[in-house]
Amino acid sequence: MSYFEFLSQYGDRIISGTLVTIVLTVLAALLAMAIALAAGLMRMAPNALVRGVAVVYIEIFRGTSLLVQLYWIFFVLPLFGISLEKFTAGFVAVGMNLGAYGAELVRGAILSVPKGQWEASLALNMSPAKRMVRVILPQALLIMLPSWGNLLIELLKGTALVALIAVADLMFQVKQINGTTFLSAETFGTALVIYYIIARFMITPFMRWLERVMQRKLGRA
Amino acid sequence: MSEKHLSGFPLSLDGPDRPMVSFRKVTKSYGSLTVLDSLDLDVAEGEMVTIIGPSGSGKTTVLRMLMTLESINGGVIYVDGEPLTHMPKGDHLVPANSRHVRQIRSKIGMCFQQFNLFPHMTALENCMEGPVHVLGMSKKDARERAEDLLAMVGMADKRDQHPSRLSGGQQQRVAIARALAMRPKVMLFDEVTSALDPEVIGEVTNVIRKLVSEYNLTMLMVTHQMGFAKDISDRICFFYGGKIEEQGSPDQLFSNPQKERTQQFLSAVKEAM
Amino acid sequence: MLDWRWDFTFDILPRLLVATGNTLMAAGFGYAIAVVLGLVFALAQRTPSRVLTVLVREIVEFIRSTPLVLQIFFVFYVGPQFGLRLSPWTAGMIAIGLHYAAYLSEVYRGGLDSVPKGQWEAATSLNLSTARTYFRVIIPQAMPPSLAGMGNYLVGILKDTPMLSVIGVAELMHTANAIGSETYRFLEPYTLVGIIFLALSLPTAAAIRIFESWLRKKLGMI
Secondary structure, eight states, rough: OOOOHHHHHHHHHHHHHHHHHHHHHHHHHHHHHHHHHHHHHHHHHSSHHHHHHHHHHHHHHSSSSSHHHIIIIIIHHHHHHHOOHHHHHHHHHHHHHHHHHHHHHHHHHHHHOHHHHHHHHTTTTTTTTHIIIIHHHHHHHHHHHHHHHHHHHHHHHHHHGGGTTOOSSSHHHHHHHHHHHOOOOHHHHHHHHHHHHIIIIOOOOOOOOHHHHHHHHHHHH | OOOOHHHHOSSSSSSSTTEEEEEEEEEEEETEEEEEEEEEEEEEEOOOOEEEEOTTSSSSHHHHHHHTOOSEEEEEEETTESSSSSSEEETTEEEOHHHHHHHHHEEEOOOOOOOOOOSOHHHHHHHHHHHTOOOOOOOOHHHHHHHHHHHHOOOOOGGTTTTTGSOOOHHHHHHHHHHHHHSEEEEESSSSSTTOHHHHHHHHHHHHHHHHHHOOOOOEEOOOOOHHHHHHHHHEEEEETTTTEEEOHHHHHHOOSHHHHHHHHHHHHHHHO | OOOOOOHHHHHHHHHHHHHHHHHHHHHHHHHHOOOOHHHHHHHTTTTSOHHHHHHHHHHHHHHHSHHHHHHHHHHHHHHHHHOOOOOHHHHHHHHHHHHHHHHHHHHHHHHHSSSSSSHHHHHOOOOOOOIIIIIIHEEEEEEEHHHHHHHHHHHEEEEEHHGGGTTTTTSSSHHHHHHHHHHOOHHHEEEEEEEEHHHHHHHHHHHHHHHHHHHHTTOOOO
């Protein structure tokens, strides 16, 4: 079977898998950003209990494997009465995992906003919440955007694991096709190239664009 | 570099009066910016030549080219009679290969503005690195030589310290010992006191004075310490715009400069002091 | 709601601890490959050859942008298609070693770039050869700034070893899966695997931080 024949026969399944992977990536990314912001801010809260919750969350999700977390959420969580459908379990696991890494980015970025900015907003008598939202966070966002580019690629790669709980993403589709055709180079090779294209020609340019937009908004361009 | 350009250069410099270092029509440019324009400069064996001039005049580039840290765009540099940047092939010169460069370069030592000691090695290890691993000396001999030199620069008691534990002046003295341990015939000092606090400059200049009086080294120095340069140099070269604007003995140049730019520079420097 | 069974826990614990040995071995071997190969990748990008630099750069980018689990499948299954049969362990070590070599090469690159240019110039003025300069002068100084990154990826490779279960390497995850399918109990095996990973990765991360500051001190860099 030529590669062209292979594509015409299995192209549909590969494309549908790719779409699932993209949707998973977007949902997991949104979840990860929300968690990162929340956990990152909580990690810096004056209240020790709030801080503690964030630390425990971050350490558990960074200290264990994504695959372990995925299996735990999918197989064990139902025993606690929380049953997630496999697609939901998939992006929730990926989002929660990468959110823990993102929380550290948020914290690092906030800490690297120059001290003078805190003092200036204090001098303007801004409330702590206003100070954070109006002055610190916008600048922190710009600082952490480049790191988020890398994190989103990690997140994309992480979504490939949901194939192991039978979510029909790209990884799952090529694994199935390989199971019946044994055309391993074609199946897995095609998938590798597709992941590469998503990472290098979709996520990276998107993040660059976002950086430029943010820089313009903050008057740094 | 065209062959035509190179055909006018001798394969080697011979005779009892040959200079230790010779720049012949040396040109250096970065893109369209010419840093050195057809420089001719000879330094005799045992001579101490100091290069002065405003920043951007190309004075540091002269030393860096001689140490092969910068390539040249035209001309030939000779060291101890042999071409450094080129090597003979048949009856003309071709650009030197790395083996040739290493062989000729072994005659040159250099001290830098920022000392550039190896931070993960002690003072003694810094001074032994080259002798052991380049010259192939035994550790015992290299250690003896390094200890003698560290004693000469007054750093014997600090030999087991890492550079981070030493003051700038102390680091620079170790750097001088490190360069001398390679037994170079030519020593280059590139603004060796510029990064130092004023109160420790003396400890470094005193070591260089000692070298001038006790060793038969050929030395090239770039410095802003005019008084020091006047004291110890055999000759001063004033660089301006990539050329030697004026040169002569310290007395002649400092007391009776002929060119207007030299006068301007020297009076500006005097005002700053 | 939740029935954690301690007798079952103690039944399966020895099996999981044996599997932990395999996990550590996989991480150790994989890391050893990655540490060496990563340096090769990093140094290959510093040669004067423009072609080699771009080629290695692209390979590194490709490896870093694609999922490890897919790479594991690729290495394991593509070999036999062309008559080369790799054991799960061999394929797994190649895949995970290559993957982390790409990451480590980036860490090394940063470390090598952080060594001041003056160090190269001093080495040239002492006529040290390029190889000597790298091994005696540049790499020792590139080490401390690289250590934090290297440590992160040591923990990272440890946490990624569960992916080797997909081709049948009998590490922790594989064993927990087997226990689950034999007993239909998932709570204890999966929770224990999580706890074991925490118990391995948190102290490792702490130990790396201590080692890093010790090394800086030893090399006289502070």
